[in-house]
Amino acid sequence: MHYITNGACLGISLALLASFSGTAHAQDNTEFLQQCPVRAPLFTMAALDPIENLAAGAIGVRADAANIDSATSIASFTGNVQVQLDKQFLLTEQATVNQDSGNINASGATSFTDGYVQVASENFRLNSGENRAYLAGASYQLQDTGAHGTAELLSIAPEQVLLAGSTFTTCPTEQPAWQLSADEIIINEDEAWGEAWHAKFELFGVPVLYVPYMNFPITDERKSGFLFPTVRSSQKNGFEFEIPYYINIAPNQDATLTPRYMAERGLQLQGEYRILTDSGSGQANVAYLNEDDSLESDDARYLWRVEHQQNWSPNWRSYINALDISDDDYLNDFGSDFAGRADAQLYRHARVDYYSEHARVMLRAEDFEILGDYRPPYRTAPQLASWLNWQDNQPLGLSLFSEFTQFRNQEDSNDQATRFHIEPTLQYTLEQPSYDVLSELRYSYTYYDQTLRTSTDPMQPVSELSENPSRSLPQFRLRGRVNLERNFAWQGQNYQQILQPQIQYLYVPYRDQSDIGIYDSTLMQDDYQGLFRARRFSGLDRIADANQVTVGASTSVFSENARELLRFSAGQIYYFDESQVSLFDGASQIADDRSDLAFDTRFRFGERWFFNGAMQYDMEQNNTRKSQTAIEYRVDERNLIQFSHRQVTNILDDDIEQLGLQAVYQVQANWQIASNWYYDLEQKRTNDALLALQYNDCCWAIRVSAYRRINRNLESLNTDPMNRDPEFDNGISVQFIIKGLGSDNGNLFDLIEQSLFGYRHPFYLSN
Numbered sequence: 001m002h003y004i005t006n007g008a009c010l011g012i013s014l015a016l017l018a019s020f021s022g023t024a025h026a027q028d029n030t031e032f033l034q035q036c037p038v039r040a041p042l043f044t045m046a047a048l049d050p051i052e053n054l055a056a057g058a059i060g061v062r063a064d065a066a067n068i069d070s071a072t073s074i075a076s077f078t079g080n081v082q083v084q085l086d087k088q089f090l091l092t093e094q095a096t097v098n099q100d101s102g103n104i105n106a107s108g109a110t111s112f113t114d115g116y117v118q119v120a121s122e123n124f125r126l127n128s129g130e131n132r133a134y135l136a137g138a139s140y141q142l143q144d145t146g147a148h149g150t151a152e153l154l155s156i157a158p159e160q161v162l163l164a165g166s167t168f169t170t171c172p173t174e175q176p177a178w179q180l181s182a183d184e185i186i187i188n189e190d191e192a193w194g195e196a197w198h199a200k201f202e203l204f205g206v207p208v209l210y211v212p213y214m215n216f217p218i219t220d221e222r223k224s225g226f227l228f229p230t231v232r233s234s235q236k237n238g239f240e241f242e243i244p245y246y247i248n249i250a251p252n253q254d255a256t257l258t259p260r261y262m263a264e265r266g267l268q269l270q271g272e273y274r275i276l277t278d279s280g281s282g283q284a285n286v287a288y289l290n291e292d293d294s295l296e297s298d299d300a301r302y303l304w305r306v307e308h309q310q311n312w313s314p315n316w317r318s319y320i321n322a323l324d325i326s327d328d329d330y331l332n333d334f335g336s337d338f339a340g341r342a343d344a345q346l347y348r349h350a351r352v353d354y355y356s357e358h359a360r361v362m363l364r365a366e367d368f369e370i371l372g373d374y375r376p377p378y379r380t381a382p383q384l385a386s387w388l389n390w391q392d393n394q395p396l397g398l399s400l401f402s403e404f405t406q407f408r409n410q411e412d413s414n415d416q417a418t419r420f421h422i423e424p425t426l427q428y429t430l431e432q433p434s435y436d437v438l439s440e441l442r443y444s445y446t447y448y449d450q451t452l453r454t455s456t457d458p459m460q461p462v463s464e465l466s467e468n469p470s471r472s473l474p475q476f477r478l479r480g481r482v483n484l485e486r487n488f489a490w491q492g493q494n495y496q497q498i499l500q501p502q503i504q505y506l507y508v509p510y511r512d513q514s515d516i517g518i519y520d521s522t523l524m525q526d527d528y529q530g531l532f533r534a535r536r537f538s539g540l541d542r543i544a545d546a547n548q549v550t551v552g553a554s555t556s557v558f559s560e561n562a563r564e565l566l567r568f569s570a571g572q573i574y575y576f577d578e579s580q581v582s583l584f585d586g587a588s589q590i591a592d593d594r595s596d597l598a599f600d601t602r603f604r605f606g607e608r609w610f611f612n613g614a615m616q617y618d619m620e621q622n623n624t625r626k627s628q629t630a631i632e633y634r635v636d637e638r639n640l641i642q643f644s645h646r647q648v649t650n651i652l653d654d655d656i657e658q659l660g661l662q663a664v665y666q667v668q669a670n671w672q673i674a675s676n677w678y679y680d681l682e683q684k685r686t687n688d689a690l691l692a693l694q695y696n697d698c699c700w701a702i703r704v705s706a707y708r709r710i711n712r713n714l715e716s717l718n719t720d721p722m723n724r725d726p727e728f729d730n731g732i733s734v735q736f737i738i739k740g741l742g743s744d745n746g747n748l749f750d751l752i753e754q755s756l757f758g759y760r761h762p763f764y765l766s767n
Helices: 330-334 714-719 749-752
Strands: 002-005 059-062 065-069 074-087 088-098 106-111 117-127 132-142 149-156 158-170 178-188 193-203 206-217 230-234 238-242 244-249 253-262 266-277 280-289 300-309 315-327 347-354 357-368 379-388 396-409 416-432 435-450 470-482 484-490 495-510 546-558 566-573 595-605 608-619 623-636 639-651 656-664 671-680 685-696 700-711 727-738
Touching: 059 088, 059 206, 065 656, 074 106, 300 330, 330 484, 416 639, 656 749
Parallel strands: none
Antiparallel strands: 002 059, 059 074, 065 074, 074 088, 088 106, 106 117, 117 132, 132 149, 149 158, 158 178, 178 193, 193 206, 230 238, 230 727, 238 253, 244 253, 253 266, 266 280, 280 300, 300 315, 315 347, 347 357, 357 379, 379 396, 396 416, 416 435, 435 470, 470 495, 484 495, 495 546, 546 566, 566 595, 595 608, 608 623, 623 639, 639 656, 656 671, 671 685, 685 700, 700 727
16 A cells, blocks of 8 residues: 655655764775674665655655544554655554644654664654654664664754764674763764764773763764874883874865873874875874983984975976984884884985986985984985986987086085086897897096095095096996796696896996095995996996906796796806905905805795895805895785894904894784794894784774884994993883774784884895
8 A cells, every 4th residue: 555645754864974983094994894794784675665656755655554534634554664755764563644744653663764874763753843753762773884873862854863872883793892872962964073972982881981072973084083092111111102183184184193101201292294186295294202301311302204295297296205303312212104213324305307208307405314423424415417318219329317416514514515427328229039238338427526624534534635526437338138938847837937147248447536525425235136237336426447247147937827936046247357446445446356156046935935035155255245035924915924034244343143033924813913033143132022912803903012122222322332232122012993983903014014123025135
């Protein structure tokens, strides 16, 4: 039986919050949702039988029986009653409709839905005069997210929902780990947030927080408010407590203010600002502690950082990244997301780039700040460099590199230099599937305008420098590679092996460069790839003479689906003449007739096992100069176990040999463990150790971690450099995470990356 009336309509789509996010950076909940049960709906949409061709705003009724009293204009319906208004449906066993007033009453078990939320209540009443519907003893559930709760009285009016005596949670279980209860919650449909009065936050049925008033987002839009706190404890800082406050400035801008209380040091204020535009993005961070209670000095300790990248047009872009700290021990004492505790320097630079088909131009300023009592490097301010190329995929090509750079001593403003460099290159390239040949002829000219230093630098006496030195230098390089392939079968599987032997001849005549200051040159590493470089030093202040041949070969094995299973490379340089050009001392000169033998190897065993190794072996001394090996079991990029060993000999008259273990592993669906351990075999001590355990379920998570690491106190090393006994810092951290309230459900992989020796993949000697 159908019944249609043009009386008052319900007038609102009940819009409760999709995820109650007390703030928030958007989060990816996929990981924990996959292991969570799906909450059954209050009733299935299949129970609805929509009335077709119902006019907009008209009320349609379907029931087993109907009784219309013409005297009172009241229609009574019984048995499987369905009231329909546009996309809103009311299901009950008994309902009355007053045709004159438009009031609707339903008694007994009642269900309501608007396609977004489902409500089950004890009764239903629509007051046409107030244009408001009332549902008593209501249970509600959001259809898309499963968020649910109860309300003693739920009322609906146009563009507003009011819940009295209500609860809310995103836990799918009937006994939620957490829920929010409030005397009154108001949700305005035309706004992105709701309001709650006399709200209590409950954990496992126990109230833990009372808030007289709070507002919260009811859509996926971000909302200002407090994030969940973090509690830690360490020997250096004592008890720590931090609670971030998130500020939603605009759809493309936000900020976070984080007070961080440290019992041993005082109150630190941290701030972050982010902006995102169609053509760029930027971020600014600051941390400030007015006075460190653990130190005798009353100096402020701070960190600031600015990063911004901008694409101005298809040809123009810019980038800036600057970081500064108040003292050398700041990173060791406080840590940072932007620099590691083991970092020996801070790098700051800003640049503007122009790109076109045949040209690239770069304007850059850069600055290195060395942590500790060491001679600071020169600041580049500015550097203008250009690369012009006229090859167009032809065998014969011409390129031109030029550079104009200003160098300034960070501690002595009178110590500065200007360098101009121009370098044309004639290049012939022949590439075939079976081989390729590269022939290069370069000619470089470099001119300096140096301001002679007034103070004597023991590393480089003033008397060696001249005011306007110049250098003209040709260079010839010839490199050839052969690509050999073969297919073979092993244990019923087909494979392909590629063998690539290569040889390179490099000739650079000797030029005396001792009258040129060293501003940006340093010795580069002689790993397998480095053997085939055209220069031994970075920068342009030193160009080493060379008369040498490099011989090497690399072989790889690929599976049928082109996955590389094995790679092995070996190479060595043979010197016809000794290289006389050096940096600060003669240690960088070449006095042997051959270089270290460099090896590099990678293996893949099955889907999850990997082995990486590299070594530089001194053929004259018959010992290993540098080596590293790492074996890794990798479930995915964020679940792995890695064992490593590395060794470096004769670094400042010391040897380094370390064993390492890093692991992040999902033990069970709800449990994850992380470990980071580095042991010094020379000093026979643990330099860095971390152990963390995290429990996750659908509603909450708890993370407990403990660490022990070397206290890299650079200030004390400056005052007492002979003190070789290290200090250690021990600490624990506890973090409670509520899921569905905008907290970070981060993987423990992020935790080991912040340790003294972060995760390396691939594992290079230069780390």
